[in-house]
Amino acid sequence: QKEVEQDPGPLSVPEGAIVSLNCTYSNSAFQYFMWYRQYSRKGPELLMYTYSSGNKEDGRFTAQVDKSSKYISLFIRDSQPSDSATYLCAMSGNQFYFGTGTSLTVIP
Amino acid sequence: KAGVTQTPRYLIKTRGQQVTLSCSPISGHRSVSWYQQTPGQGLQFLFEYFSETQRNKGNFPGRFSGRQFSNSRSEMNVSTLELGDSALYLCASSPRTGGEAETQYFGPGTRLLVL
Numbered sequence: 001q002k003e004v005e006q007d008p009g010p011l012s013v014p015e016g017a018i019v020s021l022n023c024t025y026s027n028s029a030f031q032y033f034m035w036y037r038q039y040s041r042k043g044p045e046l047l048m049y050t051y052s053s054g055n056k057e058d059g060r061f062t063a064q065v066d067k068s069s070k071y072i073s074l075f076i077r078d079s080q081p082s083d084s085a086t087y088l089c090a091m092s093g094n095q096f097y098f099g100t101g102t103s104l105t106v107i108p
Numbered sequence: 109k110a111g112v113t114q115t116p117r118y119l120i121k122t123r124g125q126q127v128t129l130s131c132s133p134i135s136g137h138r139s140v141s142w143y144q145q146t147p148g149q150g151l152q153f154l155f156e157y158f159s160e161t162q163r164n165k166g167n168f169p170g171r172f173s174g175r176q177f178s179n180s181r182s183e184m185n186v187s188t189l190e191l192g193d194s195a196l197y198l199c200a201s202s203p204r205t206g207g208e209a210e211t212q213y214f215g216p217g218t219r220l221l222v223l
Contacts (some may be wrong), residue, residue: 032210043112043198043214044151051210088151092209095164096141096200100150 003027006089006099015108019076023089023099026070032092033065035074037085038101044088047074079106110135112201112215120221126187129218133180133201139163140182141212142174145196157182158204186220194222 006023013019021035032051036044050056053067062075076083086101113132121127133140141164142154153166157176174184180201186193196219202212 034211036214041196041219043216046211046213049211092204092211095153095156096202096212098151098153 003093003097004089004091004099007102008100010103010105012105012107013079015079015081015106017079017106019079019083019104019106021074021076021087021089021102021104023072024070025072025091025097027091027093027097028067028070030091030093030097033063033072034090034092034096035061035063036088036090037083038088039085047087079104081106081108112199112213114197114199114215114218116218117216118219118221120223121189122223123189123191125189126185127189127220128183128185129197129199129220131182131184131199131201131215133182133199134213137201137203137213138180139202139204139209139212140176140180141200141202142182142184143198143200144168145198145217146194151198154184189222191222194220196220 004025034049035047038044053065056063060077064073084105086103088101089099091097115130139158141156144152156164160176171187176182196217198217199215200212202209
């Protein structure tokens with residue numbers, strides 16, 4: 001079983017839609033949870049990180065962690081064409097564990 | 109603060125050659141990790157260095173090696189290149205000292221093409 005599972009998509013939504021991206025994980029010891037955005041042919045860019053369970057909001061982005069279900073989510077409100085990218089979830093343990101990424105396209 | 113820098117940004121090599129990639133972490137970060145990213149396999153962990161010592165290693169053959177210098181700069185080396193080594197190689201630095209760290213920050217990557 002992989003440490004982190006993420007639906008690769010692709011996901012295509014109209015501009016202005018609310019986007020929900022999700023990951024599940026197997027190791028209950030993970031405490032830090034991250035979301036990265038990666039544009040084509042660029043390095044991943046950190047969007048936000050959270051510690052333990054709960055929500056964290058930053059502008060149009062909300063990260064949610066449910067440790068009891070081993071499930072994390074990233075919500076994007078009022079999605080824009082510039083949000084079109086691959087989104088990677090990650091968790092911190094003795095090393096960093098990454099999902100395979102979800103490809104998102106926001107159509108104008 | 110300056111971000112993570114990687115050199116070179118692009119590289120073309122032929123099979124059998126070797127290559128050395130360089131990474132300068134964010135100032136104050138002592139942990140440097142290397143990843144290989146390909147369309148089919150996603151982000152694969154190569155190794156992590158902390159204070160000049162390899163702390164973790166992924167499941168890659170011995171042709172892939174790395175080192176870290178006293179100023180935390182890191183290099184990775186791939187010997188006897190194979191076509192399948194064509195990938196984006198990413199370096200990431202973290203403020204972690206021991207145990208978990210809240211996050212790590214990536215450089216722009218070095219795109220390696222092996223012909």
